[in-house]
Amino acid sequence: MNTKTKYLGLELTSPIIVGSCGLTADVDKMEQMEKAGAGAVILKSVFEEQIIHDIKRNTHVVAPTDNYGDSYEYIAQHVADDSLEKHFSMIREAKRRLTIPVIGSINCFSYENWLTYAMKFQEAGCDALELNMAILPYETSLSADDVERTFTQIINTLRKSIDIPISIKVGTYFTDMAKQMQQLSWMGIQGMTLFNKTVQVDIDIEHETMLNAGYLSNPEDIYNTLRWVAILSRKLRCDLSASTGVYSSDDVVKMLLAGATTVQVVSCLYRDGIDKLRELNQGLNEWMSRKGYDNLKDFRGKLSVMPAEKASIAMRTQFMKYFAEIQ
Numbered sequence: 001m002n003t004k005t006k007y008l009g010l011e012l013t014s015p016i017i018v019g020s021c022g023l024t025a026d027v028d029k030m031e032q033m034e035k036a037g038a039g040a041v042i043l044k045s046v047f048e049e050q051i052i053h054d055i056k057r058n059t060h061v062v063a064p065t066d067n068y069g070d071s072y073e074y075i076a077q078h079v080a081d082d083s084l085e086k087h088f089s090m091i092r093e094a095k096r097r098l099t100i101p102v103i104g105s106i107n108c109f110s111y112e113n114w115l116t117y118a119m120k121f122q123e124a125g126c127d128a129l130e131l132n133m134a135i136l137p138y139e140t141s142l143s144a145d146d147v148e149r150t151f152t153q154i155i156n157t158l159r160k161s162i163d164i165p166i167s168i169k170v171g172t173y174f175t176d177m178a179k180q181m182q183q184l185s186w187m188g189i190q191g192m193t194l195f196n197k198t199v200q201v202d203i204d205i206e207h208e209t210m211l212n213a214g215y216l217s218n219p220e221d222i223y224n225t226l227r228w229v230a231i232l233s234r235k236l237r238c239d240l241s242a243s244t245g246v247y248s249s250d251d252v253v254k255m256l257l258a259g260a261t262t263v264q265v266v267s268c269l270y271r272d273g274i275d276k277l278r279e280l281n282q283g284l285n286e287w288m289s290r291k292g293y294d295n296l297k298d299f300r301g302k303l304s305v306m307p308a309e310k311a312s313i314a315m316r317t318q319f320m321k322y323f324a325e326i327q
């Protein structure tokens with residue numbers, strides 16, 4: 001069975017790839033992932049806040065006052081470079097030890113750092129870069145246009161300045177999801193990951209504080225991604241990587257039938273261990289063999305919404321099957 005695929009212009013032996021998470025900050029674990037059949041790994045994101053935190057922790061001796069402004073800037077830059085350097089030496093080691101593609105990931109909040117970090121990731125030898133664009137419309141002062149402008153400005157700047165393939169990882173909070181995703185896909189990016197998982201919040205009623213409601217997805221979280229992969233896969237001008245709620249080889253097959261180029265897994269590796277990748281690849285191969293498919297292209301996108309088809313009608317049909325019992 002041939003499960004080779006091309007993602008972001010890179011040759012992958014399997015469409016099952018490991019999404020950005022704590023496990024992909026460790027080269028030993030990434031080596032295990034490669035041995036277990038991962039097609040590629042997406043590194044743990046470098047968050048701009050982490051770098052700022054390191055600067056604050058290490059520059060307390062020189063306050064950013066008028067008198068010391070220049071030396072503060074100098075030391076802050078040095079600490080930022082040092083902090084990033086640790087990450088880049090990990091990338092260089094990963095590139096030395098792995099044969100599968102190593103995809104970097106960044107998440108920034110200041111416009112200029114998206115570019116600075118992206119260029120450094122390219123220099124460090126990443127095969128591609130996933131922009132973890134967790135830009136959420138939380139502020140009442142922000143309009144949909146403001147949020148969308150942020151996306152286009154970042155993509156435009158990076159696209160002009162770096163040569164490695166770029167993919168963007170987006171969340172679900174868009175007013176006009178299909179149109180926005182299509183327009184973003186026209187901007188010269190090579191891929192899009194649907195979806196970033198917004199960290200859920202909970203409230204501890206005893207201590208009256210806000211809490212993180214847990215990091216891992218549940219298997220039923222797959223359905224929202226599945227729907228949007230099916231709607232968008234033939235309408236975008238870039239590859240589509242499906243993320244969230246993939247726990248079994250059946251889930252991988254579903255995402256491919258919906259039109260995903262690659263399928264990312266994270267929570268299931270935390271729950272079941274890195275060797276889960278073997279089971280997922282084996283299950284995909286067995287299904288293909290049972291169905292008589294030799295290649296992924298024989299069935300990829302078979303159940304996606306066709307280019308000339310209206311997604312609203314395709315989705316309404318499912319709704320009618322259930323509520324109006326029309327088959």
Ligand SMILES: Cc1cc2nc3c(=O)[nH]c(=O)nc-3n(C[C@H](O)[C@H](O)[C@H](O)COP(=O)(O)O)c2cc1C
Nearest residue numbers: 019020021022045132197215217244245265266267
């Ligand atoms: C412990 C943990 C750490 C994560 N760290 C990152 C990260 O650094 N960058 C990122 O883009 N996504 C991160 N994610 C999100 C995953 O890449 C993925 O999009 C999400 O967990 C949904 O996929 P899943 O259902 O397979 O877990 C993290 C997820 C987990 C569980």
